[in-house]
Amino acid sequence: MKVVRFEEAKKYQPEEDWNRRSLAGSDEFSFEWFDKPPGHSSPLHKHKNEQVTVVLKGEFTVYTENQEYRLEKYDSVHFPANEPHRIENTGDERAVGLDVFAPARSFDFWLDRETG
DSSP: OOOGGGGSSSSEEEEEEEEEOOOOOOSSOEEEEEETTTTOOOOOOOOOEEEEEEEEEEEEEEEEEEEEEEEOOEEEEOTTTTTEEEEEESSSSSEEEEEEEEEEOHHHHTTTTHHH
């Protein structure tokens, strides 16, 4: 068993005011808590990992190359591996979500995105 206390979880900011924390996981899957201020969007990106995002607070709009959906508290979305997507806080308050990746993804994805 592995316990990861939220306040002790590895954290970083891929961009100013966009916070992420790595929660308990394994080589098979990883969990990342995140929050974004109103108006913030991740860049359009893709990765080899499948991804499920759950909205814990506020709202997000998720975009693929051909679709967009507004998600509210407790809604979720699945992105297949290599599907280009981005997630934007389109609400009026800081929004909080949980990302699940399979196989696991490290923080290096965002830290190395300009070079890789």
